[in-house]
Amino acid sequence: MTEPIILRHDDIAGLLTPADALEVMDGLLSLEADGRIRQPARTNIVYPGGWFRVMPGALLGEDDTYTGLKVMNLSSEGLRYLILLFSGSTGELLALLDAALVTASRTAAMAAAAARRLLGQDRVSIGVFGSGYEAQAQLRALAGALNADSAVVYSPNPAHRSNFSKTMSEELSISVTPVESAQEAAGHPLLVLATKTDKPVLQSHWVAPGTVILSIGSTRPEQREIDTALIERATAIIADHPAQVMTESGDFIAATADNRVSSERLIPLAQLDAHFNKTAESLILYKSTGTSTQDLALAVFLYQKARRERVGESLAQFPWLKSKEV
Template sequence: MTTTSFAPVFVSSETAKAVFDWTDAIRALQSAYARPVAPKSAPPRTVAAAGKTWLRTLPAVPAGGRYYGAKIMGMAMDAAVPGVEYVIVLFDRETSRIAAFVDGNLVTGFRTAATSAAALDRLAPRGPARLAVLGSGLEATMHTRAIASVRDVTEVVVFSPTPERRAAFAQAVTRDLGIPARGASSAQEAVEGAELVLAAARSKGEHPILFGDWLTLGATIVSIGSTIPEQREIDASVVARSDIIVCDTLEEVLDETGDMLAAHEAGVAFRDKSFSLADLMSGAIDERLKEARTRMYKSVGGGLQDIVVAELILGKAIEAGLVTPLPIEFETKR
């Protein structure tokens, strides 16, 4: 008697980095969000917490994909050496079995930046553009590379509070992408005159780092740093200045991010000009886009992004023979 093995595989961050491609990920996300996204297929993230321990879950069942699953991350802040680990669990529609465990650390950065670039590709006018970057960490690094894959970036100007970090960031951009880059001594200096603005760093005191009167008329803004009520990144004046606001998860961005809560408290009306990423990708707001001059994409991240990018990475890793088979098999309840 023969049995079929359904042993899952593991995909490391090293493998994810080796097989990842910005263009493929951006196109996959644009395709995923162009399909109707049923509310139950990508429900809101959930957070379980007790004391200094928390666990966050982001599930999704993308339409049309082979895999579905969830990203799980957690941290015990009072552990001897606290840190966050991420795992994306993929189930296979064809077998209904657990197919893979993907290290979600780098994937989280990849999917956030690729989704931002997917949105910016539909929001920002075509043509050469200067990119202002506020922040010099992993997200800023990944977003710069993702944006450069969909637009002709003529120059990158970066602001980070530490001169050494912004200098290193600029050097890496020129070395890796061949794009002229330089540091700026202030966020305002970086932003002035830029057609594309990336806000990817909150201040330590949770004060806004980007203001509306700094923006060039017609600029496109990507804001990714304020994802919960306690966090701040952009001033209410940026919300007021934006003619259209696209959100990856509409309700979460509008109701659960510090920036939008502050804008509401300041009396800024934004709900009638805010739309979902699915609205953007499906073409439902094309007419509104024609009238909009200053445009913003604001993100909190979502399980749909994780699963779409993880599926892409898993497929490439299998093809390249880079997955690690696991000597385990789960018992199936029937």
């Protein structure tokens, strides 16, 4: 019996690179295209002062099946994430993983995978909306996956966008400039939105034809970051999980209520190559709400690497095995 391990935030930070995460997400897209994932609807419980989410899934790999789930809990103190990873063949618990960095990394890597499929290796400048943890992960992933030569960042707090600019310029060795308005950030061929607002920050009339937009905020019904006119105008809408986007993203709930979008317009990212040809005038929107299989795919990678490098704290004989009754 394999003893399960705990991988804490610092363990994961030492094991994971943006390039690793991108490779894992590319592999997951192939697995999904082959029909080898299981991803039931996630459960959301809203209560006064917070919410709780459970995200189960399974990966039917060539060597083994992995099952598991991520749980998230938002309270007045902030957000906590935890992944439980199991072997599908033996039922053994393999690992408990702090999921904060996993979540940011898999979201950023999947957006980068989408951008690379749409933009190739063309030189590109990036407009970033948001200056927090997720926005940093997004720019880090995009700079590694694309031929990015510069970026600008907008967030409503001048100190936050200035700090973001300084930190990311030094880390990525590209020019990252703070700008004073969302409209100023919108004038770039690749836009990435990682916000937590309840009102749209990107207006359709600011966005030129040929732009690719990566929207990874607005993952809950009360959140907004793009206006409904932009959703209606998009040449193509690509989603990591179309059904989930339609029912959980505030932007798409609003667009549905206004009869601006229908589920038939959304193309699963795993099926992108078979469904879409980009032109110079195409306005492309990628929308992500995150999935359990993204979490599990990265958890499997981290678990296997941690075992090889002897990282993590052992949890001997946990949980207790209840034998089958004879």
